[in-house]
Amino acid sequence: MDESSRVIIKNGHVIDATSQEPRELTVVVEDSDIVDLLPPGSPISSGDGQEIDLQGGWLLPGLWDVHTHIGRGIPDPGWRDETIAERTTRAGRDCMNALALGITGMRVVGEREYVDVAWKRAFDSGQFIGPSLFTCGWFITTTAGHFLRSGTAKEVDGPTEYRRAIRENIKNGVDFIKLNLTGGIMGPPWDGMQNTFPTPDEIDAAFEICHQRGFKVVAHAGGTHGIKTAIAHGAWTLEHGYVLDDEAVAMMVEAGTYFVPTLGLSHLNRGPAYAESEAERAWAEAHPAPPDYAARAVVAAEAHAAGFKKALDAGVPIANGSDLALPDGALLEIAQLVRRGMTEWQAIVAATKTSAEVCEVSDRRGTVEIGKAADLLAVGSNPLEDIENVRDVKLVMKDGQIVVRN
Numbered sequence: 001m002d003e004s005s006r007v008i009i010k011n012g013h014v015i016d017a018t019s020q021e022p023r024e025l026t027v028v029v030e031d032s033d034i035v036d037l038l039p040p041g042s043p044i045s046s047g048d049g050q051e052i053d054l055q056g057g058w059l060l061p062g063l064w065d066v067h068t069h070i071g072r073g074i075p076d077p078g079w080r081d082e083t084i085a086e087r088t089t090r091a092g093r094d095c096m097n098a099l100a101l102g103i104t105g106m107r108v109v110g111e112r113e114y115v116d117v118a119w120k121r122a123f124d125s126g127q128f129i130g131p132s133l134f135t136c137g138w139f140i141t142t143t144a145g146h147f148l149r150s151g152t153a154k155e156v157d158g159p160t161e162y163r164r165a166i167r168e169n170i171k172n173g174v175d176f177i178k179l180n181l182t183g184g185i186m187g188p189p190w191d192g193m194q195n196t197f198p199t200p201d202e203i204d205a206a207f208e209i210c211h212q213r214g215f216k217v218v219a220h221a222g223g224t225h226g227i228k229t230a231i232a233h234g235a236w237t238l239e240h241g242y243v244l245d246d247e248a249v250a251m252m253v254e255a256g257t258y259f260v261p262t263l264g265l266s267h268l269n270r271g272p273a274y275a276e277s278e279a280e281r282a283w284a285e286a287h288p289a290p291p292d293y294a295a296r297a298v299v300a301a302e303a304h305a306a307g308f309k310k311a312l313d314a315g316v317p318i319a320n321g322s323d324l325a326l327p328d329g330a331l332l333e334i335a336q337l338v339r340r341g342m343t344e345w346q347a348i349v350a351a352t353k354t355s356a357e358v359c360e361v362s363d364r365r366g367t368v369e370i371g372k373a374a375d376l377l378a379v380g381s382n383p384l385e386d387i388e389n390v391r392d393v394k395l396v397m398k399d400g401q402i403v404v405r406n
Contacts, residue, residue: 009054011057014060068108098329098330105355136175146182193243221235240265259319
């Protein structure tokens with residue numbers, strides 16, 4: 001890792017996530033920030049810093065994954081028997097491995113024992129160089145709720161328990177509150193996306209305390225009833241949205257709700273036979289879904305994609321969140337966004353600018369602009385022609401520090 005305070009990045013096509021046309025620019029970084037964007041050939045001295053020649057490559061903002069679980073399972077089935085110390089160590093390592101792929105920001109939407117908060121503080125303090133993390137702590141659900149086998153769900157019942165769980169998360173330093181409203185694709189038969197789990201008084205209490213304390217709600221909702229309930233109560237983001245009808249989409253547009261569709265969750269878990277790229281095939285083979293889960297994903301995928309397209313066409317703001325294991329979930333999801341209807345440009349914006357907005361840091365991150373943090377990814381081939389080219393990593397920079405240089 002290079003400690004130089006000044007870096008000149010030249011001979012690159014800059015995709016800044018604000019304008020659709022890439023520009024040939026020299027990017028000047030000092031300390032943690034982008035301080036200038038200059039036309040090629042502009043006289044400039046690197047001083048005591050260094051120059052990086054991208055040789056015609058492509059420079060874009062670092063990518064984001066705003067639906068992660070950093071302690072989520074790995075192919076080894078023994079991961080569920082880890083101690084919390086082992087889980088914490090693995091989660092941090094996986095975050096740093098994700099950064100090496102160009103994923104410079106992540107929102108963790110459910111993690112046990114505040115492992116996510118611990119790593120956020122470690123990265124923010126500079127003890128380790130990792131992605132910017134935004135945290136939710138425990139995933140709050142009901143008894144017989146969703147995501148129970150993950151080890152990251154806290155089961156609560158009644159308005160009082162909801163209030164206590166939310167306040168406990170706040171006390172322990174989370175950035176957002178993750179509320180589970182419905183079932184999903186995975187889980188036992190009663191854990192279906194059409195089922196809304198909290199009762200109306202529980203939902204009212206949960207949203208009331210979040211609004212009172214100024215914490216935005218990350219809402220897991222799959223079926224239409226739960227989706228509309230989340231939007232009507234003021235959820236900041238809708239996660240999954242497996243079944244979106246026209247009314248739900250219109251509600252999202254009116255409310256300004258961000259949508260994090262997690263398309264890979266339904267499409268990639270169908271199994272290797274459904275893979276649409278070598279990366280997807282490799283992931284599906286390394287992460288085999290149980291047969292009942294794969295069967296539910298097959299059924300869900302078509303409606304999930306159709307609802308996503310409705311939201312896209314209506315102008316719902318969409319961010320990149322994978323709900324897939326680290327390190328490369330964000331890369332798999334950004335490809336899904338394109339396969340299900342986005343242009344490459346739209347997908348890049350979703351995975352940079354819009355994702356930074358979701359985490360409320362778009363004033364500092366998510367675009368290549370003067371005054372923004374130097375969270376940058378350079379690739380050797382044009383991702384506007386093929387989104388898979390985001391995997392052709394040549395340079396990763398986090399807050400002005402070089403993490404990868406190939």
